[in-house]
Amino acid sequence: MEEVYKIKKATYHLWTFTVSKLISTFGAQVYSFAISFYILQMTGSATSFATNLICSILPRTLISPFTGYAADRYSRKKIVIIAQIGTTLAIGGLLIIILSSGLSLGAIYATTCILSITSTFSGVTFTSSITGLVDKERIQRAMSLNQMSISFASIGSPAVGGLLYGTVSMPVFLILYMAASSIAVILESTMNFNLFANRKKDDNAEQKESMWQSMRAGIHYLKLQPIVMSMIWIGLLVNFLFGAFEVGYSFILIEKLKMSSIHFGLTEGAFAFGMLLLSIYLTVRKEVRFPFLLSKRGIIGMGITMAGVGFPLLVSLSYNIVFAYYMFIMFGFGLLVIIVNTPLQVMMQKLIDDDFKGRVFSILETMAMALMPLGMVIYGFMYDIFPAQWILFLSSALLIGVVLFLARPSVIRQVHPELRGVKGVKNHTESFS
Known part of the structure; x- marks a missing residue:
């Protein structure tokens, strides 16, 4: 009952x-x-x-x-x-x-x-x-x-x-x-x-433990969770490298391609619509079997998409084709963001102990918030000096390289032990239907 x-x-x-x-x-x-x-x-x-x-x-x-x-x-x-x-x-x-x-x-x-x-x-x-x-x-x-x-x-x-x-x-x-x-x-x-909480409360320990001791305990807990640390490092580096996209997208469309404000707003709306559509789908489908593997492939897709943002600078296209191209790019990017984020968030919810969730998520947010402005400042200077398309191509290559290294097959097998018997994790198909 x-x-x-x-x-x-x-x-x-x-x-x-x-x-x-x-x-x-x-x-x-x-x-x-x-x-x-x-x-x-x-x-x-x-x-x-x-x-x-x-x-x-x-x-x-x-x-x-x-x-x-x-x-x-x-x-x-x-x-x-x-x-x-x-x-x-x-x-x-x-x-x-x-x-x-x-x-x-x-x-x-x-x-x-x-x-x-x-x-x-x-x-x-x-x-x-x-x-x-x-x-x-x-x-x-x-x-x-x-x-x-x-x-x-x-x-x-x-x-x-x-x-x-x-x-x-x-x-x-x-x-x-x-x-x-x-x-x-x-x-x-x-x-x-x-x-459904599973918090181990110890009032005496809480009274003895200061705020700084508690925060250090959170960092120590993270060090003992190699799987969570791998996901956090991937998230932070991806966040930093996507400064190239955050700064470059607006710069390219508004400054280089002279897109109207209405059309620019519609491309951003396509991004949000892609996120919304896949979020609705994930609310009704069964839980993803191999979230880390799926997120790895999603990040690779995001890297390719990021490089695609610079493609119209290399070829001559009509205004309407450019607009349609970026509508498609941003819609796909919105889908990929949910493919990457939601499975990882679900996985972290299950891996991290209830007693440490607050500290772990706050550490992650602090590091992400610190790296985000840094990435934007660095890329802001770079876009004033170097051609925009080459910044995007190089950042995309770095992003894909980082993910292929940090989420290599041996790490995937550590996160998903059930794949240890599968020959060639990279060839394993994650069902997303």
Whole structure:
């Protein structure tokens, strides 16, 4: 009887988790769109716009290690709810300032910093709680629904943000955001974060262990998990090398190929649509048998796609063909991102102990956030000096080389022992149908 109750509750969690994530992600992206538009319209300054971006990225990078410690030591349900309440109060504070003295850049920057901190606490803690909210058989579905929420928000938020910004005042917009955030708080308060959790609590040990000792314990735990470390190194290097794509894609389409803003937006929409489509598919299909092997092949596909971004610079094509080509490239890239991310996320959820999930995921996020701006800065300088297509071709080759080395057949067999008897892992076919 208890097992039936748990399964029903897990099904409830799947949908409350999805709706809550959709509200928070959609709201944050619509807010970001509207505030960015407001800053540029009010000041016309790229520096002011960039400062707001820094207020979003820097606090997230600095606070991530502490969020992992908190997620592993304290009640994850309380952290998620408090973080969402913090989001609601921050928006409420900005609303009060607007009504009393008008909107200022200082108030926007302060609100962006607070929202960055609360979203980091909520994001890391929610990710650490997946295995406590749903049964093991549906972890892939939960991760796919999470990706689906992000993809849907990416597609819809610019349209909704533009519509709201043009039709309602900023106070009305903030009130709508507060209402949505309050609904998310109510949904999260009905969830049981310990339904399937396997956390080994030792109150005496917790009292003796300081925050720094706890964080060191998380790093020590990672060192003892070679499979997880392999996945993390692959993720970090891929993240860094994809700075070539992040910077180069916009540079090539806007600066080199002179694509219109409408068509450029449609190509980015194709990327989000590809992510959404495959996320929906993964919610209904059975769990991937060999996730590490599939992700390896997906990353190789991403490397080839990245090189393909520079191809139109080598040949003369009509504007319409170039537009159609990049629509296809970005749609395929969106599919590949989900093929790579979702199976790896499911695998990490199952491999990492519940007591260390928060610290491991926060360490991963901190390193990724640190490497992302570094990659963008380095590639930004390179695109000003070298031909764009050759930067993409070289980065693509490095990416494929890194993956072939770090995910070589011997590592694949270590991750998936059932493939040890298979002759030639590289020729083994992963069913994705």
